[in-house]
Amino acid sequence: MGAMQQQLKSIAEQLQNYNRNKSILGEGLTSSIERGSSSRITTIKPPIKENPTQYNVIHRMDFHVFNGEEARTWIRRCNRYFQMIPIPEEHKVSLASVYMQGRAERWFQGHLEKRGMPSWSEPVIIILRRFEDLNYERVVSEFNMLHQETTVHEYLIKFEDLESHVLIFNKNLDEAFFMMKFISELKEEILCCYHEPYYVGSGYCIS
Numbered sequence: 001m002g003a004m005q006q007q008l009k010s011i012a013e014q015l016q017n018y019n020r021n022k023s024i025l026g027e028g029l030t031s032s033i034e035r036g037s038s039s040r041i042t043t044i045k046p047p048i049k050e051n052p053t054q055y056n057v058i059h060r061m062d063f064h065v066f067n068g069e070e071a072r073t074w075i076r077r078c079n080r081y082f083q084m085i086p087i088p089e090e091h092k093v094s095l096a097s098v099y100m101q102g103r104a105e106r107w108f109q110g111h112l113e114k115r116g117m118p119s120w121s122e123p124v125i126i127i128l129r130r131f132e133d134l135n136y137e138r139v140v141s142e143f144n145m146l147h148q149e150t151t152v153h154e155y156l157i158k159f160e161d162l163e164s165h166v167l168i169f170n171k172n173l174d175e176a177f178f179m180m181k182f183i184s185e186l187k188e189e190i191l192c193c194y195h196e197p198y199y200v201g202s203g204y205c206i207s
Contacts, residue, residue: 063095068104071131075124076164082120092120104131125168136169147185155186 063081066074078096087095093112100108107130112123128134143162148155163178183191 063099065099065101066096066104067100067102068107068131071127072134072161072165075127076161089119093123096120096123121168128165128168134165139165139169143181148187148190152186152190156182159185 064077
């Protein structure tokens with residue numbers, strides 16, 4: 001039982017980190033929304049300051065270059081960047097396009113630049129479709145088939161990655177849905193050893 005207790009403790013820590021990371025970095029690709037107590041989604045616009053030195057910090061941080069490879073990783077990093085820097089929504093696409101190179105830059109100039117999209121969420125979907133062959137059906141299929149095969153930590157990493165992409169196409173899914181999905185796909189020997197999770201502050205613990 002000692003080894004099993006250690007596994008349960010590890011799961012509890014992973015779930016707490018899962019929620020803590022969302023509080024610090026925002027909810028993946030849905031950092032611009034806030035979930036209310038009724039699970040209704042409210043749009044939040046990034047703060048716009050009049051301070052002329054507002055964007056000086058931008059030049060001190062690395063914005064990752066995109067050349068058409070690993071689109072998922074690039075978009076995830078872009079969103080983390082936008083969560084830390086208060087960039088107005090209408091400027092995000094322009095800033096990201098500056099860091100496109102090679103075939104990604106050529107594609108952007110030929111397909112997206114002419115459309116003048118003010119929202120960051122629209123080109124994200126188009127980029128994923130173009131460079132990752134990613135669409136709603138494929139994302140949902142991958143997400144539904146996901147289950148723990150190795151460690152809880154590795155499962156959590158894969159889960160968070162797919163969760164962020166599911167939310168690109170369906171922002172109405174709430175935190176409870178993802179938490180229950182995560183728990184239900186844990187290994188059977190782990191599932192049978194604990195009861196329903198309960199809230200402790202902003203995180204989850206296993207009773």
